Amino acid sequence: MEIVVCVKPVPDAETKLRPAPDGRTLDLEGAKFVLAGYDESAVEQALLLKDAVPGSTVRVVSFGPPGRTEEVLRAALALGCDTATLVESPPLAHSADVRSVARALAAAVKKLPHDLVLVGKQSGDSEAGMLPTALAQALGHPGFNGAVELKFDPTQKLFTFGRASEAGLERWECPGPVVLGLQQAGNDPRTAKLQNILKSRRATLDKVSLAELPTLDVAGATAEAFQLPPPRTGAKWIEYKTPEEAATKLVRLLKEEAKVFP
Amino acid sequence: MSRSVLVVGEPRPTGLVPASREAVAAARLAAEGGAVAGVLLGGSPEAVTEFSRGGVTGLWVGSDASYAERRIDRWVPAILAAAKSTESEVIVLASTGFGRELAGALAVAWDAAAATSVTELTPTDEGLFVAMPVLGGRATSKLRLAGPRAVVAIRPNAFGAPAMSGEAAPVESLSAAPPTPTLAGRRVGFEANAASQGPDLSSASIVVAGGRGLRAPENFHLVEELAEALGAAVGASRAVTDAGWKPGTYQVGQTGRSVSPQLYIAVGISGAIQHLVGMMSSRVIVAINSDPGAPIFKIADYGVVGDLFLLLPALTAEVRKARASG
Amino acid sequence: MPDFSLTDDQTSVRDLARKFARTEMAPRAAECDRKSLFPEDIYRKAWELGLMNLNVPTEYGGSGLSLLDQCLIVEELSYGCAGMTTSIIANCLALEPILLGGTPEQKTRFLKPFCASYNLASFGLTEPAGGSDAGALATRATRDGDHYVISGEKCFITNAPNASLFTVFATTDPALRTKGICAFVVPRSTEGVTPGKDEEKMGHRASSTGTVRFDSVRVPVADRLGAEGEGFSIAMRTLDQTRTPIGALANGIAQAAMEHAARYALQRKSFGKPIAEHQAIQIKLANMAQSIHAARLLTWHAAWKIDHGEPATLESSIAKTFASDSAMRVADEAIQVFGGYGYMKEYPVEKLLRDAKLTQIYEGSNEIQRTVIARELLRRYA
Structure with a gap:
């Protein structure tokens, strides 16, 4: 089976949250970029499928500025992905426009054999959750987001997965090629071994240059402001002598002060 | 400058998803006095009534049962047909799981700028300015969606739904039959959520969530009783779902659901960052915990320190009393 | 002169150890300390990730790292739990004699099967x-x-x-x-x-x-x-290799102690302000930071010299002695910053003092190290 995983470099959890000098985006000066969250699960799921179906190949693709994008591609290689493709992005792109990202990634994915394109359900920073279906649309493949319990039936060559709705869990089956946004992998993401980390540092990355991409309309959605909420000042403590007194006080506050009592 | 806006209603068995009604409010802002049409695919008669009285100027209905499968290759062409008929420049959806799936596909298919989880919307001459929580609700990002077309999925509980009007807007049937699926994939089964009597966790306006502080699965009913009294959805911390007290669908946090209700009550949850990023954008947070040093209190608006086995029954009784007396 | 800015390789190897220390080791450290537990599952995982036989060349199934890279890893692990680190790096010490004194046949015979699975x-x-x-x-x-x-x-x-x-x-x-x-x-x-x-x-x-x-x-x-x-020479050359990482281990303890103290000082209030705003506490924190920085550079320098095949008996003894004394001082001051809480087992700093003490004793006590340092020194002026 030919699997492509698309991942996005996101600033790690220790990145200090503050606006960049222009006030438009998160200040990424000095930030460390990592493979994280749903993307990490997508890579894990791809590797689980590779383990389950002998002869499979997992290719990882990422779109973004070179330095940080290389980091996540190497992290994915260290985990066991077979090849990595860096899709160059325009130097000033905020890549807030999902069309641009989807089209750039689609251009790279089209060059690779693929039965399954796996993406995290949403990125760890902007959390928009649109890319899986946008990418599917750009590729002309069926696409679903929020997939769980993904399996591959090798005899029928069918992917089976759950897709959550408000009322329950839909069961779907789909032959490849298909794009899936993954809610959860079959197990916790593995940790790369030291030797594989060192090997991944020396691996050659494939590149798709700007010249090979369709014109990207970066003006469509642009970042205008990045704001932090006023710091929460800590809880207002409810003082009480009996549980009943605590309950009465809390209900009154929710009603009269916070005005959220139903 | 006014513009036509199309609202995509998301049906559920008992009518419309609440955020679809709220989407009408956002659409009215975006329209600046222009027409706000609705499109409803595969909804029940109750949904048609609710939507047509919910503040739209017109409603397009595709009543074929096949829409219930929620196939993107059926929905997107139907939505685009409605957008074309209404000459809409903006499409507004509810930022539910399915709403985001549609938004992504529409962005490419309709060649539009798009945003999800939108909590604020301001039309300007330079485009729609929208705000949404990012980084687990720890920050807000503002984007400008430059024309000519924009897709906006709005976060549940961010916009107040318009009052129901006594008079229904004109309802028209989408002329064409539902588009034939062009892509592979088959829905082969459905497992209804077990006894989903409460509201949906992702879009509920009140959530009561329980954590390890409850000590044992048999104590979880204390949380469920409070939720029932409040008409709230029930959530849980990862410790609870990992231990198997509750299924994974209850989990609030980084690897579970993100929620942003009006009121979030955290019971016996210490407040690991994993959990906090899934609920920090809630409007009002109440924490009930035996440990005054628990990190949850740093982000809570109201804190009650004490024995939750005594506090919860008292609170449930008080809530019942307060609601009964109006 | 080495510039001591880490390469991308070193950063990624250090990050692996850091993540392992913080997600696997640290959460279990207090319990293992209290109950004197030997967390074999953690050691097995360390082996799986390649964090155990750091000095064994890759051809024999180890990680084949330079001593400087080993020091980076050991400091990170020790930040998570010094005791676990001692058990994780004990293989480096035990296998070094085979690396130094063994024939190719002996290395293949002993190291290959040993490193191919989890073994201590x-x-x-x-x-x-x-x-x-x-x-x-x-x-x-x-x-x-x-x-x-x-x-x-x-x-x-x-x-x-x-x-x-x-x-x-x-x-x-x-x-x-x-x-x-x-x-x-x-x-x-x-x-x-x-x-x-x-x-x-x-x-x-x-x-x-x-x-x-x-x-x-x-x-x-x-x-x-x-x-x-030849055994004595093998033992001494082994300790020449493994002494420096003990400095790194001490630095990990000191770093943890300083971070605990700094965080506590920012949060704990006295006389109406965080104690971090009192100069007495600032001086303590500044001394800790200086001491750790100096110890780390001494450690890295000794490792760098050994990696470059230069004699480093003096430097490695200085690094081990300075870093272990520094860790004791820093852990001691960290407890002082915590005041009464620091003396309580419920808080993490008293463990750090107990852990730091061993680094002054094992793999050549600080007394014998000073004898070595003085001997190397006096030889130059004799």
């Missing part, structure tokens, strides 16, 4: 009657045809209760002092090898420590490392 080894030099005076060891090796017969007792041996392989030092003739010492590789399964029980220790309680008794243990001549009488 112990370094057996110290004896009940003598530590620093290694020349005076009493364990006897008597030649008997193509075997030696080893009898004696080793003590304070890290991982001994759990090890499957021992490197053992024994003398063929005590009268020859250091010249009579031989090094041997002895599998635990050999008849007459009896590891004792795990000792109750002050710190490093997640590590196991015990005696090993050798009762007429027959060891093939083929399992002797180096020539007869």
Whole structure:
């Protein structure tokens, strides 16, 4: 089976949250970029499928500025992905426009054999959750987001997965090629071994240059402001002598002060 | 400058998803006095009534049962047909799981700028300015969606739904039959959520969530009783779902659901960052915990320190009393 | 002159150790310390990730890292739990004699199967009657045809209760002092090898420590490392390699202590403001930071010299001594910053003091290190 995983470099959890000098985006000066969250699960799921179906190949693709994008591609290689493709992005792109990202990634994915394109359900920073279906649309493949319990039936060559709705869990089956946004992998993401980390540092990355991409309309959605909420000042403590007194006080506050009592 | 806006209603068995009604409010802002049409695919008669009285100027209905499968290759062409008929420049959806799936596909298919989880919307001459929580609700990002077309999925509980009007807007049937699926994939089964009597966790306006502080699965009913009294959805911390007290669908946090209700009550949850990023954008947070040093209190608006086995029954009784007396 | 900015390789290797220390080791550190537990699942995972046999070349199944890279890893691990780190890096110490004194055939025979799965080894030099005076060891090796017969007792041996392989030092003739010492590789399964029980220790309680008794243990001549009488040199050269990482281990403890103290100082209030705003506390924190920075640079410099094949007995002794004394001081001051809370077991800093103490004692006490430093120094002016 030919699997492509698309991942996005996101600033790690220790990145200090503050606006960049222009006030438009998160200040990424000095930030460390990592493979994280749903993307990490997508890579894990791809590797689980590779383990389950002998002869499979997992290719990882990422779109973004070179330095940080290389980091996540190497992290994915260290985990066991077979090849990595860096899709160059325009130097000033905020890549807030999902069309641009989807089209750039689609251009790279089209060059690779693929039965399954796996993406995290949403990125760890902007959390928009649109890319899986946008990418599917750009590729002309069926696409679903929020997939769980993904399996591959090798005899029928069918992917089976759950897709959550408000009322329950839909069961779907789909032959490849298909794009899936993954809610959860079959197990916790593995940790790369030291030797594989060192090997991944020396691996050659494939590149798709700007010249090979369709014109990207970066003006469509642009970042205008990045704001932090006023710091929460800590809880207002409810003082009480009996549980009943605590309950009465809390209900009154929710009603009269916070005005959220139903 | 006014513009036509199309609202995509998301049906559920008992009518419309609440955020679809709220989407009408956002659409009215975006329209600046222009027409706000609705499109409803595969909804029940109750949904048609609710939507047509919910503040739209017109409603397009595709009543074929096949829409219930929620196939993107059926929905997107139907939505685009409605957008074309209404000459809409903006499409507004509810930022539910399915709403985001549609938004992504529409962005490419309709060649539009798009945003999800939108909590604020301001039309300007330079485009729609929208705000949404990012980084687990720890920050807000503002984007400008430059024309000519924009897709906006709005976060549940961010916009107040318009009052129901006594008079229904004109309802028209989408002329064409539902588009034939062009892509592979088959829905082969459905497992209804077990006894989903409460509201949906992702879009509920009140959530009561329980954590390890409850000590044992048999104590979880204390949380469920409070939720029932409040008409709230029930959530849980990862410790609870990992231990198997509750299924994974209850989990609030980084690897579970993100929620942003009006009121979030955290019971016996210490407040690991994993959990906090899934609920920090809630409007009002109440924490009930035996440990005054628990990190949850740093982000809570109201804190009650004490024995939750005594506090919860008292609170449930008080809530019942307060609601009964109006 | 090395510039000490880490390469991308070094950063990624360090990050692996950092993540492992913070997600796997640190959350279990307090419990293992309190109950003196030996968390074998963590050690197994460390082996799986390649964080265990750091000094063994990759051709024999180890990680094949430079000493500087080893130091980066050891500091990170020790930040998570010094005791666990002692057990994780005990293999480096125990296997180094094979790397230094073994023939290619011995390396293949011993290291390959050992490193191919999770295994622990112990370094057996110290004896009940003598530590620093290694020349005076009493364990006897008597030649008997193509075997030696080893009898004696080793003590304070890290991982001994759990090890499957021992490197053992024994003398063929005590009268020859250091010249009579031989090094041997002895599998635990050999008849007459009896590891004792795990000792109750002050710190490093997640590590196991015990005696090993050798009762007429027959060891093939083929399992002797180096020539007869070369054992002392092998032991000393081994310690020359492993002394520096002990400095790194001490630095990890000190770093943890300083971070705990800084965070606590920002949050704890007295006289109406966080204690971090009181100059008395600021001076403590500044001294901690200086001490850690100096110790880290000394450690890296010693490792760098060894990696470049330069003699570094002086530098490695200085690094180990300075870093371990620094860790004691920093942990002590961290407790002082915490005040009464620091003395309580519920808070993490008292463990750091107990853990730091061992770094002044093991792998060559700070007294013997100072003897070495003075000898190296005086030789220059003699």
